[in-house]
Amino acid sequence: MVELTDGQKEVLRVDGYQLVKGGPGSGKTTVSILKAAKIARETLRPEQRILFLSFARATVSRVLEAIDEENHITREEKRRIEVDTYHAFFWRVLKTHGYLVGFPRRLTILTPPNEAIALSSVRSNYKKESKLSAEEKAQKWEREDAERNRLAMEEGKICFDLFAGRVGTLLHGSQKVRTLISTMYPFIILDEFQDTSADQWRVVEALGRGSTLIALADPEQRIFDFIGADPERLDHFKAAFKPSVHDLAGDNHRSKGTEIALFGNDILVGRFRQSNYQGIDFGVFESNQNQAFATLVTQVLQARKRLIESGKRDWSLAILVPTKKMTRLVSDTLREPFGTVPPINHTAAVDMEGPILAAEIIAFLLQQDRDEASFDQFVELLCGYFHGRGGAAPTKGDLEEAARFRAALTKWNECLATGRPTPAKSVLKATGGIYGSASALALAGDPDKDWVAVRAILAAGGCSRLKDVAKEVRNVRLLERGTQLRQGLVQDWRDFGRYRNALAITRQAFVQEHFATAHKPESGVVVMNMHKAKGKQFDEVIIFEGWPRRVRGEIVANPDRIVGGNVRDGAMIQARQNFRVSVTRAKIRTTILTPKDDICVLLRRADG
Numbered sequence: 001m002v003e004l005t006d007g008q009k010e011v012l013r014v015d016g017y018q019l020v021k022g023g024p025g026s027g028k029t030t031v032s033i034l035k036a037a038k039i040a041r042e043t044l045r046p047e048q049r050i051l052f053l054s055f056a057r058a059t060v061s062r063v064l065e066a067i068d069e070e071n072h073i074t075r076e077e078k079r080r081i082e083v084d085t086y087h088a089f090f091w092r093v094l095k096t097h098g099y100l101v102g103f104p105r106r107l108t109i110l111t112p113p114n115e116a117i118a119l120s121s122v123r124s125n126y127k128k129e130s131k132l133s134a135e136e137k138a139q140k141w142e143r144e145d146a147e148r149n150r151l152a153m154e155e156g157k158i159c160f161d162l163f164a165g166r167v168g169t170l171l172h173g174s175q176k177v178r179t180l181i182s183t184m185y186p187f188i189i190l191d192e193f194q195d196t197s198a199d200q201w202r203v204v205e206a207l208g209r210g211s212t213l214i215a216l217a218d219p220e221q222r223i224f225d226f227i228g229a230d231p232e233r234l235d236h237f238k239a240a241f242k243p244s245v246h247d248l249a250g251d252n253h254r255s256k257g258t259e260i261a262l263f264g265n266d267i268l269v270g271r272f273r274q275s276n277y278q279g280i281d282f283g284v285f286e287s288n289q290n291q292a293f294a295t296l297v298t299q300v301l302q303a304r305k306r307l308i309e310s311g312k313r314d315w316s317l318a319i320l321v322p323t324k325k326m327t328r329l330v331s332d333t334l335r336e337p338f339g340t341v342p343p344i345n346h347t348a349a350v351d352m353e354g355p356i357l358a359a360e361i362i363a364f365l366l367q368q369d370r371d372e373a374s375f376d377q378f379v380e381l382l383c384g385y386f387h388g389r390g391g392a393a394p395t396k397g398d399l400e401e402a403a404r405f406r407a408a409l410t411k412w413n414e415c416l417a418t419g420r421p422t423p424a425k426s427v428l429k430a431t432g433g434i435y436g437s438a439s440a441l442a443l444a445g446d447p448d449k450d451w452v453a454v455r456a457i458l459a460a461g462g463c464s465r466l467k468d469v470a471k472e473v474r475n476v477r478l479l480e481r482g483t484q485l486r487q488g489l490v491q492d493w494r495d496f497g498r499y500r501n502a503l504a505i506t507r508q509a510f511v512q513e514h515f516a517t518a519h520k521p522e523s524g525v526v527v528m529n530m531h532k533a534k535g536k537q538f539d540e541v542i543i544f545e546g547w548p549r550r551v552r553g554e555i556v557a558n559p560d561r562i563v564g565g566n567v568r569d570g571a572m573i574q575a576r577q578n579f580r581v582s583v584t585r586a587k588i589r590t591t592i593l594t595p596k597d598d599i600c601v602l603l604r605r606a607d608g
């Protein structure tokens with residue numbers, strides 16, 4: 001049991017609505033769990049629960065783990081703390097009461113990849129987001145929203161973007177549902193409250209009418225402005241609920257004995273009080289891909305060695321990078337480092353649209369029982385992959401590719417219908433060949449082996465798009481022991497002697513995966529976008545950014561930087577907050593790697 005600080009003790013002592021503020025690692029989550037246990041012990045009736053709401057599953061895992069570690073909390077108390085994501089909680093409300101806002105009785109979730117497919121026809125009419133005028137952006141948003149609503153109202157397919165808004169409307173309109181929820185959950189804890197969007201705030205307002213709310217927040221860890229988080233949100237909470245305010249301020253328990261938190265604070269104001277900080281390492285690299293990645297790999301190997309030698313079980317090392325593109329590049333590099341360096345085992349938090357749609361293609365091929373429509377269905381899945389893999393920003397190239405495949409299929413089928421040979425130069429030639437090989441593959445009934453065998457056919461065949469599919473699908477780690485996908489496929493084979501429902505099982509597994517909370521927090525080497533690191537903690541962190549491209553000494557491009565283009569631009573508050581969040585995720589050490597000839601502007605003095 002940790003020795004609580006006076007600030008933490010005060011949080012436990014005071015009743016009623018509370019706002020608990022504090023910097024990274026100041027112990028907000030920890031004290032809120034102890035508080036929840038106290039409420040469970042002293043206040044709740046037997047059937048009641050405390051709801052702990054968080055943004056991301058990863059945070060949920062960490063909170064669950066923290067609860068497990070608190071041996072002073074009894075099993076019964078633990079059972080009564082229900083940790084969930086906003087998404088999962090909203091879905092529960094919509095599934096039961098969605099008809100009150102006009103949804104059909106039967107609802108299904110439109111997952112992000114399928115939402116991307118459904119909206120790609122709207123999106124294909126617009127240029128890249130960065131090139132749109134404000135007017136065009138608004139128009140595009142309106143049309144997307146209309147399509148989302150149509151899918152929800154007419155087809156009962158609800159995408160995540162609709163969740164918060166509809167639940168807000170539902171709760172404000174129905175005292176009955178509010179009472180139901182507040183009777184079940186008289187206390188609700190809101191994690192990372194500074195990042196609450198306008199729609200989520202409406203939900204919170206409604207919930208707070210019947211339930212006592214405890215909000216945890218660090219105003220300076222607000223990194224979601226782009227999805228509608230509002231700097232004033234803490235004031236809204238104060239005005240609405242008159243909470244007692246507790247400030248755990250600069251206490252830092254995560255990286256005790258280091259100066260990581262101090263460095264984080266100095267980044268925020270842009271004034272470095274020291275030239276060295278205990279627990280912060282810097283490294284520079286030459287501005288070219290080979291040397292940049294060689295430096296990174298060397299640092300990763302050294303950090304991994306340190307952690308293994310420390311003997312700690314479940315050690316974690318995070319490589320945090322500024323962009324999604326860089327996440328992929330780093331992951332590809334670790335998978336196939338240079339020279340004699342063997343692959344570095346890791347997980348990468350890449351966008352899952354592409355990998356999930358690629359997994360659907362593999363699953364379909366596993367089904368093997370074919371009829372006349374099967375090839376059409378296969379090509380349609382491939383087109384879906386093109387439409388959806390770019391998420392909210394499908395590329396023109398991908399959309400054109402889908403159109404080309406569809407046109408080729410029409411021609412192909414016309415030839416078959418009239419007994420003519422299929423066109424020799426058709427884009428479907430190679431695709432068809434691979435489809436044939438996969439259909440003829442002798443499957444063994446072991447989902448791991450069979451999945452890999454199908455993937456290998458795609459990787460080795462002559463169709464560059466299916467090669468892509470094979471590469472993307474490697475980001476899916478659902479076939480690990482005990483996962484729902486694996487179990488589902490095993491059962492399917494047991495029931496039918498083949499994979500009869502592999503596609504449906506795969507789709508279902510991804511929906512489940514989205515809501516699953518039983519995951520352990522990441523361990524080993526993980527690569528992710530800096531934004532995704534919020535609320536997490538790792539033993540060591542490496543922050544790695546992009547480098548400038550120069551022509552005759554002049555910078556012509558400077559992508560993937562912590563600060564866009566690495567140029568000073570006003571106070572750079574968002575970039576500073578974001579950088580500080582990343583830096584303070586580490587318990588023991590943070591290593592920052594930046595290009596030698598263009599050091600990150602946030603690391604330079606204001607005058608130099």
Ligand SMILES: Nc1ncnc2c1ncn2[C@@H]1O[C@H](COP(=O)(O)OP(=O)(O)OP(=O)(O)O)[C@@H](O)[C@H]1O
Nearest residue numbers: 002003004005024025026027028029030253254535
């Ligand atoms: N009073 C304390 N004494 C010692 N260790 C503590 C104390 N309070 C919390 N800790 C430990 O410090 C670490 C960080 O605490 P916690 O996760 O609660 O911070 P937080 O304020 O929620 O952080 P963040 O906002 O960065 O997510 C945890 O490993 C926790 O077990």
